[in-house]
Amino acid sequence: MSCFHIFKRHVRPTQPYIYSIFALLYMFSFSSFASTSVSFSYIEFNIAFILGISLPVILFAVLMRKVASIKWQYLAGITLAIFVFFFGQILEHSYQLQVSLTAASVYLALVCLWPLASERDDSLALGCVCQRKQLVTLSLKLVMLFLAAFVLFLWFVDDENINVSYRFGIYASAVLLISFTQAVSLKNLSEKDYTVFSRLIIQFILHSAFSVALVMYIQGASHYYWVVIALLLSFVITLTNGCWLLMQNVLLSFKTPENQEKLSSEELFHYSLDPATNLPMAQQALQIFEDTLAKDHNKRYAVVIFNPMNFQQVNNVLGHRNSDILLSQLAYCLQQQASGNKNLLRFGFNPEAIRIARLQGLNFLVVFDISETTHEAHHAINELCQYLASSVPRAMSFKSFSLNFKLAFGVSISGEDSSNVNDLISYAEDALLTSINKQRMVSYFDSTSLLYTQQQLSRMDALNTDIQDENLFWYLQPQININDTEIYGLQLKVHWYEDDNKPLELEDFVLVAEHSGDAYLLTKQMLSQAFKVLHLLHQHGHYLKVAVTLTSDSILEVDLVEYIESLMSKYHILGKYLIVELAEDAILDATEQAKAIISQLRALEVSIAISNFSGSYESLRYLRKMAIQQVKINCQSLTESDDNRVDKAIINSLVNLSRAMKLPLIGTELSDAIALEAYKNMGGSIAQGSEIFEGIVPDELLIWLKTWQEQKAKKH
The missing domain is CATH 3.30.70.270 (Reverse transcriptase/Diguanylate cyclase domain)
Known part of the structure; x- marks a missing residue:
């Protein structure tokens, strides 16, 4: 069955309709009891049966027409056509056959037109809106054309060579073929949901049975009772489907907000x-x-x-x-x-x-x-x-x-x-x-990635809490000139104790900080700690430089320079005592905004250093354009093992390159005496790592400086 338009409307209170429905049902019930005492002929009984089951539905549809549209005019026309068909059977006139066949043809046309009377198909059953307007319009026109042609030939064309039953058979076949085409069309749309298709096919079979029985009756090959039985079954199924659809539309209308405007099928289809x-x-x-x-x-x-x-x-x-x-x-x-x-x-x-x-x-x-x-x-x-x-x-x-x-x-x-x-x-x-x-x-x-994701979220939450509570462990690692044991500078480093195990270095948890959105807050805390150390050093006459490592995201923060200026003003420290370390990748991939921030830092006399320097052509080209004051090389591979010959050769080349460019070079991650000696033999002078000193907490920095100076004096 087709789905019917629900136009923009006001849903009126349904209480008067309900009272009217009960009154009508009571009236029909009373009339049915009263009619039991009256004798009916076979035709009259069938007419009474048709009127008895159709009139309540028609009246209900009329009363509810403001709530749900079901094209009740088609149901009224179908009922009238059956009434005329039975009336034609008792009509004692030469036009008896024409009247009955006209009524039968109108009945077939209406039961096929009713499902096509709307531009929408059964959206209630399919759960979707279908665009079939052209096919529906064509089918409607064809049914009307076939009906008009049959009635014209039946009443005005008298051809003895063509039997009336054949004419009706041809007409019925054409109309039923259109009905079957619509059923198949809905099946293709609904694919695995055959509810609508099943109902239409059952109707098609019963309509076909009525047509065949009527043709055989006209030819004298069947009894009239079979025609009546087929017609009644066809009508009852059609009425049942109509009632089902009416109730669906009524229920849908109660769920639809008042004054809600519905889009046409084409608009809804294209908007989606x-x-x-x-x-x-x-x-x-x-x-x-x-x-x-x-x-x-x-x-x-x-x-x-x-x-x-x-x-x-x-x-x-x-x-x-x-x-x-x-x-x-x-x-x-x-x-x-x-x-x-x-x-x-x-x-x-x-x-x-x-x-x-x-x-x-x-x-x-x-x-x-x-x-x-x-x-x-x-x-x-x-x-x-x-x-x-x-x-x-x-x-x-x-x-x-x-x-x-x-x-x-x-x-x-x-x-x-x-x-x-x-x-x-x-x-x-x-x-x-x-x-x-x-x-x-x-x-x-x-699915194991879910567990990993949960673990990462837990780490982000834990790190966020520790950063907010300033629960990170700060320490300083000295940078020493290994030729004369002079202190070149200090690098501020940080440890995060995620659990009771080994603490994590900045490079081990920086991605977690970036993902949690805490990288810039971490950077600000690091800068604040660096200026506290510088202030402490200056108070005691130690004018050393302190290096801090910035993440690639932090260099893009628009208020980074302003924050550093505020710290300089607060602690009365010049920018030349601060060194900002950036990874080589961060500098090479720097956007115009990042380059502008680096230029502003240089204007404050803040030194810029490149960590993990590789000596690539791009990095050298950048060194020429930007004033880089320092480069750092990871010397972790300078061990006794012969497996690192290539890495050793690269480090040796970088040391010689920096000396040729007169660019300060710091060798980092020097963890044993062998690596330190190899670095010194290559011409390196400034070293940093656990072999030099593991680390100093800021509170013990002055004590360490005093001890270092005393040890240096004893050696000399």
Whole structure:
């Protein structure tokens, strides 16, 4: 049955309607009891039966017409046609056959027109809005044309060569064929939900039985009772479906807010599509998937999210407007490939099956039914991914620009990973990120990553608490000139005691700080500690430089320079005593904003140092452009082992390079005497590491300085 329009309306109080309905039912009940004492003929009894079951429904539909529209005029016409048909049987006139056949033809036309009387199909049964306006309009016109042609030939064309029963048979076949076509059309739209299709097929069978019985009766090959039985069964089923639909519309109207304006099927269909790809958007797709899962919890679905990995190149070269054209081509190729696979969930309900939806960004979604697959699930999913990837042309072009698209897939499986739609989508997106990062084609969600994620969240929470409570352990590591044991400077370092185990260095937990959003707060605390140390040193006549390590995110903070200026003013310390260390990668990848902040630091006379210096061409080119006061080399590989010959040669070259450029060089991570001696033999002079001194807490710095100076004096 078709679904009927629910126009913009005011839902009036239904209490008067309910009282009217009870009054009508009481009246018909009383009349039925009264009629038991009256003798009816066979035809009159059938007429009374038809009126008895149809009039209450018609009156109910009329009374509720402000609440729910069900095209009650068609039901009234069907009832009238049956009444005229039975009346024609008792009519003693030469036109008896024409009257009966006219009524029968009108009855067949109306029972076929009633499901087509609306532009919307059974959205209540299907749970969707269908775009079939052209097909419905054509069917309506054909039924009306066939009816007019049959009535014209029946009354005004007298051809003895063509039997009247054949004319009616041809007419009935044409009308019933249209009815069957509509039933099949709804079946194709609903796919695995056959509720609407089953009801229409039952009606089609009973309408066909009535037509066959009537044709055989006209030819004298059947008894009249079979015609009546077939007609009554056909009418009762039609009326039952109409009542079911009426109640559905009434219930829906009570759930619909007052004055809510409904969009037409075309508007709703087009508004739910992504304008760039013409595919359903995330909200519609997820709602359909959620409804499908709710119908059968035992079914298993694979959520497959894929992404054209290298599409960002298109955006960079062509811009978003032109790249949308290529994206539309890609979506069309994928949709054409997927539309024929009935194991993929259908997201759109226009005549062409839409089985791909667009999620956020460049992510696309298909949902694969793996409940009935004969192969192992992962094998079937891999085949699907290969199948979709093969639909993408080797080279898609726009004007003179051409690009080979590569798809990456992420998969999660309902029942195994989760039964919640949002969780399944999130897990598939996580798996997609794994595919992109590891350059794989297909990755499956790993449930162990949830545990890792929870652990990371716990670490973020713990670090955030410790930073907020200033519960970090600060210490200083001296930088010594190994030639004369003079103190070159100090580096402020930090330990985080995550648990009772070994403390973590800054490089071990800096990513956790960045992910938790605490990296800049950590940097500010480090700068504050550095200026406290400088203030302490200056108070006691030690004018040493203190180095601090900044994260790559901190250098982008707009108020970094202002904060350093405030510390300089607070502690009355000049900027030349502060050294800001940046990783080489952070400097090479620095944006214009980062470069501007570095220039502002230089204007404050703050020294800039590069840690983990590699001596690459890019870093040397940057050294020429920017005034870098210091470079640091990791000398951890300077051990006795012969396995590090290449690393030793590189360090030796970097030491010689820095000497040639007259650039201060500090060797770090010198943890034993062998490494320190090797560094000294290469020409290095300034050293830092556990072999020099493990570390000094700020409260003991003055004591250490005094002890160091005394030891130095004794040696001399």
